[in-house]
Amino acid sequence: MSSLFVKSWQICGSVLLLAACSHVPEKRSPIEIQAAQMSLSAEAAFARGQYSLAKEGYLSAYRADMAVENIDGMAINLLNLARVSDVMGEYVNTQSYLGALLDKPLHVFKPEYLAQAETQRALLSFRNKDFAATDFWLDHAQANCLASCRVAGVILNVRAMLALQEKNAADALRYSREALDKTKRDFPEEYANALRISAEAHMLEHHFDVALPILEEVLALDKSLGLPRKIQLDLLRLAQAWEGRGGHEQAENLRARAHQVELSVQRQP
Amino acid sequence: MPRIDSELQFAKVKIQSLRFILTATLILLALILTVAIKQDYFSQTTTIYFFSPNARGLNSGMSVKLSGLRVGNVAEITMEPNATVKVRVVIKSDYARLIGRDAKAKLVKESLVGDGVVEIDPGSSQARQIAQNDVVVFERGRDIAELAEELASQIQPILKDIKQITSSVNSPEGDIQQTIRNLNKTSASLVEVGEQARMLGRNGNAVLKTLNQAAPGLLHKADASLENIQITTTDIRKAVAASAEQIPPLVVEGRMAVRDGHDILDAVKQSWPVRNMLPKLDERPLLPDGYVDRQQP
Numbered sequence: 001m002s003s004l005f006v007k008s009w010q011i012c013g014s015v016l017l018l019a020a021c022s023h024v025p026e027k028r029s030p031i032e033i034q035a036a037q038m039s040l041s042a043e044a045a046f047a048r049g050q051y052s053l054a055k056e057g058y059l060s061a062y063r064a065d066m067a068v069e070n071i072d073g074m075a076i077n078l079l080n081l082a083r084v085s086d087v088m089g090e091y092v093n094t095q096s097y098l099g100a101l102l103d104k105p106l107h108v109f110k111p112e113y114l115a116q117a118e119t120q121r122a123l124l125s126f127r128n129k130d131f132a133a134t135d136f137w138l139d140h141a142q143a144n145c146l147a148s149c150r151v152a153g154v155i156l157n158v159r160a161m162l163a164l165q166e167k168n169a170a171d172a173l174r175y176s177r178e179a180l181d182k183t184k185r186d187f188p189e190e191y192a193n194a195l196r197i198s199a200e201a202h203m204l205e206h207h208f209d210v211a212l213p214i215l216e217e218v219l220a221l222d223k224s225l226g227l228p229r230k231i232q233l234d235l236l237r238l239a240q241a242w243e244g245r246g247g248h249e250q251a252e253n254l255r256a257r258a259h260q261v262e263l264s265v266q267r268q269p
Numbered sequence: 270m271p272r273i274d275s276e277l278q279f280a281k282v283k284i285q286s287l288r289f290i291l292t293a294t295l296i297l298l299a300l301i302l303t304v305a306i307k308q309d310y311f312s313q314t315t316t317i318y319f320f321s322p323n324a325r326g327l328n329s330g331m332s333v334k335l336s337g338l339r340v341g342n343v344a345e346i347t348m349e350p351n352a353t354v355k356v357r358v359v360i361k362s363d364y365a366r367l368i369g370r371d372a373k374a375k376l377v378k379e380s381l382v383g384d385g386v387v388e389i390d391p392g393s394s395q396a397r398q399i400a401q402n403d404v405v406v407f408e409r410g411r412d413i414a415e416l417a418e419e420l421a422s423q424i425q426p427i428l429k430d431i432k433q434i435t436s437s438v439n440s441p442e443g444d445i446q447q448t449i450r451n452l453n454k455t456s457a458s459l460v461e462v463g464e465q466a467r468m469l470g471r472n473g474n475a476v477l478k479t480l481n482q483a484a485p486g487l488l489h490k491a492d493a494s495l496e497n498i499q500i501t502t503t504d505i506r507k508a509v510a511a512s513a514e515q516i517p518p519l520v521v522e523g524r525m526a527v528r529d530g531h532d533i534l535d536a537v538k539q540s541w542p543v544r545n546m547l548p549k550l551d552e553r554p555l556l557p558d559g560y561v562d563r564q565q566p
Contacts, residue, residue: 157560
């Protein structure tokens with residue numbers, strides 16, 4: 001009787017263990033693991049500002065993923081190559097990497113990667129002042145941006161910038177507020193962008209007193225993230241806000257600070 | 270009329286609940302049945318025993334293997350009145366047919382870490398097949414500590430030899446130092462001889478006499494020196510030969526131990542829950558920067 005009792009406990013324990021251990025990790029090929037390692041090294045190089053090195057790393061990772069037809073890996077590395085090329089000012093390359101994902105692709109990529117590629121293309125169009133194309137690509141990105149989409153905040157920020165471009169402060173504020181909600185928890189850089197855009201919307205309405213504390217917050221955030229270009233931009237926006245409020249001395253001081261940051265960035269190896 | 274409706278609804282809910290409970294019970298039973306089948310609770314087994322001087326390395330539930338396959342497990346370990354340990358082993362009857370009465374149970378370790386297993390040496394094919402409650406001979410395989418001890422005992426004489434040679438080289442009373450001293454003395458004496466030879470020309474017969482006296486002694490010293498060198502060289506050669514035999518296996522075993530370590534580490538990394546604690550090696554896309562400076566030309 002007692003042995004039956006022990007056995008039933010053994011069975012119950014085994015059932016529980018089976019449930020706990022039922023998840024078997026996905027088996028990946030050595031080439032896929034190597035590609036992931038190269039991609040992560042490239043990510044570290046990108047964070048250090050070593051863009052050429054990052055580009056080489058992502059290119060090697062892309063080739064490795066292509067060799068074993070790792071579709072997700074290919075999409076990720078194409079997106080990263082487009083991003084690095086964008087930072088390096090190589091916009092033709094950016095277009096061609098995005099083209100591999102969006103224009104007659106050989107593979108079926110996941111919507112989340114397509115949404116990101118379309119957002120990057122919208123940003124490129126915006127930079128080229130082709131606002132109709134920006135709108136077109138944003139609509140596509142929005143359609144592919146399903147649950148847990150990482151670029152939802154970016155899409156809203158670009159929409160807010162489009163509204164600002166059309167001098168529509170109300171829409172810009174609305175989009176930037178939505179973007180703040182989407183980015184608050186996980187995407188601090190994009191959260192700072194949303195704050196900056198909302199400050200710009202307030203400045204468009206001549207609400208400089210409202211814009212000033214927002215811009216101070218953005219500056220503190222960009223400083224904590226270590227983004228010199230954004231810090232320079234924040235200082236210039238703060239100068240504009242002070243100027244609008246009649247604080248010419250503060251504005252002058254802020255412009256001088258922005259100039260110092262720019263010089264330091266240029267002197268960096 | 271509404272009362273009838275509510276009663277109907279209640280009956281429906283009742284039927285649905287019953288159906289849900291029945292399904293859940295069936296699934297649970299199926300799971301229990303699967304586990305029980307996997308655990309061999311329904312297969313026929315043969316019980317055998319062996320005795321060990323102690324229970325070191327033996328655990329209830331540990332695997333029993335035959336030719337590398339798991340054929341049963343240790344069911345019970347009990348202490349006998351004479352302080353020996355009685356081990357009850359349960360083997361699937363299908364495999365018990367392959368085991369003779371002269372079979373041996375051996376406790377072996379399959380890897381550097383973890384429990385050992387009881388390996389059954391099936392014995393000779395001529396022996397009669399093992400039966401229920403038979404007793405087999407037990408022997409204990411060498412564990413890691415014993416292997417390390419054996420390795421250490423093999424290395425110790427080599428180290429001792431090398432130490433002796435080193436101390437012999439350094440010691441002023443050692444063979445090599447003595448040989449060098451003798452050679453120094455010999456060369457000094459030869460200088461002396463040269464001096465005396467030079468005097469020979471001057472002193473003629475008197476010097477010749479001195480040379481005749483000194484030469485045998487010098488030759489004797491040179492002989493002794495050469496003999497010492499020969500002995501030392503032989504000692505060194507012996508030590509090197511002894512080491513040469515034992516060093517390659519040591520290197521191979523060391524390499525195997527390192528590889529085992531890597532394998533174990535890899536396995537641990539992939540096992541639950543450790544795999545959940547390690548950072549994932551996944552490619553991830555960089556987020557685009559959603560801000561464009563519109564005031565830039």
